[in-house]
Amino acid sequence: MKAGIDIGSRSIKIYYESGGKPIRKKFDTVRFFKDYLHKKGDKYDIGYKSLFDGQIPDILVATGYGKLATNLNVTKTVSEIIAHATGAVKFSKNKNMTLIDIGGQDTKVINIEGGHVADFYMNNKCAAGSGRYIENMANVLGVSLDDISKMRDNPIRIDSTCATFGESEVLSKLFEGIPVPEIGAGINLAVVKRLIPIILRYNNENIYISGGVAKNEAVVRFLSHELKKTVKIIDFPDFNGAYGCYNYE
């Protein structure tokens, strides 16, 4: 049996197939490390049996931020870029595309030509405009992640997409008395605006989006609107990395 695992900063995603059916599992990162890891020599073993319904995978391919931090006992590790590209190509059956992946603290824009990664952008040191930013701002606004992802009308202008300092700007808008849905829409739009110049560099006809933020309807709509193209969502977008690992050859 084969499995893919994506060890992200916020959550861990697992993909494998059992009896021809896809199985997807998601865990909180901190909980996962507490519950499923045990030390074996100087490596860490995943509590395989409990994770994979009593089976032990012969091939386990890992990606994500945590694959470097821990000495996991896996068959192979692949970079996030390759994992996501593999997942998107397999899912879409499309060999040419620009893939946008917005995760917990990562933003990636990957240009794929002929089924291979031709170039990519990945945010450097800061988490501005990432999933974490939206999450933190939703907290400031006192709404859920679900609520904010529906806010798309009358966006106000937000300049700072910093996951930390963005807070003061959002607060000042609240103090000005601007309605929460308009600020929320502004937050979603700010995330998109930041990415547009990078996506336009590649000038690709097909645009796909994956990662947790792909579930944010407002972000996807703003993206399509700004790019004047339909942005297609990868099914189970937050599992794209794990799915790519599963399909990695």
Add this chain to the structure above:
Amino acid sequence: MNGKIIGITSTIPSEIIYASGKSLCDLNNIYITSEEPMNYFEKAEIAGFPNTYCGWIKGLYSVAIENKISDVVAVTQGDCSNTEALMELYRYSNIKTYPFAYPYSREKNILKAEMDNLMASFDVSNEDVQKKFDRFAEIRLKLHKLDRMTYETGKISGEENHIWLVSSSDFNGNPDKFEKKLDGLIKSKEYANNKYDSFIRLGYIGVPPIITDFYRQVEQLQGHIVFNEVQRQFAMPSFEKGLYEQYLDYTYPYDIFRRIEDIKREIKKREIRGLIHYVQSFCFRTLEDLIIRKEINIPILTIEGDKPQPMDARTKIRLEAFTEMLRKQ
């Protein structure tokens, strides 16, 4: 002139200083090869350098002060405009400074005037300088051999290539000793195996990295750096053309377009699959990335460094993705 050792902020016509019987020390090299380069970095911040300022300039400042360097030749044009203010800080600390400018126009008579001026400051004759030029040409020839051993036969690592070429700015303060050590290395590697046959061939462009373990990280990902652009320029690729000509052909201090020509030529010659463009945080040269990306059509990864520290986790992830991408292409 008080001291016997003259500090420099960037590559200058070292023949002139050595002809005067004095020794040379590239402040950059002292900074980055010291045990704790962060100490220098922090000392500059304590002195008042803002944290949004180039980490190389911070080091250059502290190194000169801490090591009580009394004389510095500062490259005020063709390297970095920050050097002008740095020079003022040196003067304020009673360090004697000699400005040296590479003319942006790359005109021979202006460059010659600059060099003649430096000769006058150090009280040396043309013949003395010419003698040093002939002597250094022998060493430069060997450095180019070392460079070829990197990209032709894989006997020399990207890091060794970097260190030796970058050190040619001052020949580590003693050209004869430098040459002896270089001879030793070349000899010891003559029959070495090519360790890098299965590695991805990479080029490094931009100012030398402030990231202390940069080359080790690349090698760990099975990348072989077969081209260190600016470092190679420090070793004067056109040394056989003559004293003034070698400093006119030296691409680094002039415009980006000649650098790009050089990079393109070397990509072809050295069969380079991908380029790493290093940019220093807050450095004006970062803007040149725009032109480089348009002009060069092999994959480029731009990485940024700020402090003299090991590579951060995110840069590692990006570097890993880059080498994997090239391997899969």
